[in-house]
Amino acid sequence: MDEPVEFTDIYVDEAMVDRATEVLRSGRYVKGPMVERFEAAFAEFCGTDHAVGVASGTDAIYLALRAAGVDPGEDVFVPAHTFFATVSPVLELGANPVFVDHDPDTYTMDPRDLAEKVAAADDPAAVVPVHIYGHPADMDAIGDVAEAHDMAMIEDACQAHGATDGGDRAGSLGDAGAFSFYPSKNMTVAGDGGILTTDDPDLAREARMLRNHGRDDDGEHVRLGLNHRLGELHAALGLEQLQHVDDWNEKRRAAAQRYTDRLEDVEAVTTPDTRDDTEHVYHLYVIQAPDRDDLQDSLNDAGVETGIHYPVPTHEHPAVAERLDGSPQVPRTERLTERILSVPMHPRITDTEIDRVCAAIERHYDR
Template sequence: MASENVPLVDLRAQYLALKPEIMAAFEEVLEGMQLFIGPRQRAFEQEFAAYCGCQFGVGNSSGTTALELALRACGIGAGDEVITVSNTFIATIEAIAIVGAIPVFVDIDPETYLMDWQQLEQVLTPRTRAIIPVHLYGHPVEMQPVMDFARAHGLRVIEDASQAHGATYQGQRVGSFGDVGCFSLYFSKNLGAFGEAGICTTNDPELAEKMRMYRDHGSRVRYLHEIMGSNARLDELQAAVLLIKMPHLERWNAERQAHAQTYNEQLRDVVEAVPVVRSWGTHVYCYYVIQVPDRDRFRIALQEEGIGTNIHYPTPLHLQPACAQYGYKPGLLPVTEALASRIVSLPMYPELTQKQLQRVIDAVKKHAGSLTSHSA
């Protein structure tokens, strides 16, 4: 009998476990027909903000939108510089570009793959207005030195926590350190809608109010538009899903951590690198990222075994055609560039069974070992 395939992520497994509750909630929303800025959205905003240790949550239409709303609320605009990293999804940079600002890249820590805060000073200019640290793959950035640097230079801090729902730094949840925390609620995230959604967290009532206005056509009262906004609302169907999923997030994160521990124990001496977790942080493993030589051959070999993989991310943003205008050339971010050719993400989701985990581990041992000896 053929072995069962192991996808990179299995969204159906989670849906089936919650299906009766979700379908009942959908029916309730559709009976009432209040489809946006309704009671479920407000309840989810409060619950998620409290979970992150923040006073305010502002639900919106996507993680990209969340970043854009945060930048606009913080007054970041044309010609302002925003320091961030190149090893992230392009949404981080798109939001900066959308408001007319300029991304300025620093390199990453070679072990955590996250912002190297020690490089912030090197790229500071009179036009620097903000920093966007990205809590990538589920591990937090070292926030204390980032916050210290920002305060010393009067900079805004907007956390991109799109892959780190529930991760902590020094016991405090991400999204609660900067002026605003931004989360994607894209369907495959640790906490995901059934499609697209996002949320911003903050302890600043003024920023919260601005973001609420920007997401709803610049208005507090319908048909009275105080500023130019956009349509970036979170709809009630997505909020209903998120409210149902929210109580499960901590358990799901714990299951991801248990899977990662199993991977780590069995793969540490097989691949070039397994994920590192700093003593001051917790990792929630949105993605489980390893390093291997001859990455493309490795992925093909696993695909032939029925195991899904992905690359987060194959081409650093500073070398993407869309970012050519910013003038970065190969060699300027050596750690980021070296990493991009070696990383690969293995299957990671709470519902992975022990049998599936072992299938992945056996395949990695089989193929990573042969590639290492081949490339030696």
């Protein structure tokens, strides 16, 4: 039997090892120059004025909401089709998540459903579009709704480092952007880490205070803040990874194109679509299949690793469900979770591996 086709992989080079060694030997592990350098480099990458390094993508979302002034009890609009961590910060803040269905072509937040739900809401304060799987949400249309109702727009860009909409990068498309560097993401800091991006100097200042015990430049604790800081070692590794991410995204796009071409004639399978004038970064390559569980078993038998992102809609998780009044109306998301399957995707996947995955899918449907 051939080697398994792995779902993702890791990348380590000598430059990363040297950077890590440099920080280890420096003895400066927090609040040092590497975080500052990484923040400056990441802000430049996104085309924003500021970037604030934090301990995770979840923290970046939480701090962005707080720094944007979202208060407990206010309504925050989130897609139903996303990872739990888009929603948990909203609940942690004591705000009220309102679930929005997705656009069937791109799986990102449907601006029409958003507009209807905002119109019916008591206290709309913010919207958190997610660039799910690496495809930018429709920020123009969502932005129109946000502007009309004076809502903050926080991008959950945790899966979308380098993605573009109308030529502008994810992280620069809303009032603030939140990125994750969890190891499976398009770039990592070799551990947990995150960053918040923004053009708004007040929001950036507030986020910097909140990530560091709510402390201002005079050392006074003027906010109730916890410790959400990014460490020097992680920032140093992020600096190295950032140099590769555009190239890696290019390779992900080429791999996605090969999957799409190879699967074109497999009628049962739906391959991902993109909106015009966007650049998808394929954090995940997700297909739809009517018999998803059987297909997943067949791929598993053929030595192909797969995943489901996500098997349960966010609002159905007990920690969320028990805090909601009533069930959200998101029928498309509820159907989608039964059909989606993520196949191996990373920058170093080979054409042979992609062909093996596609051949196993074809065999499954030729039975």
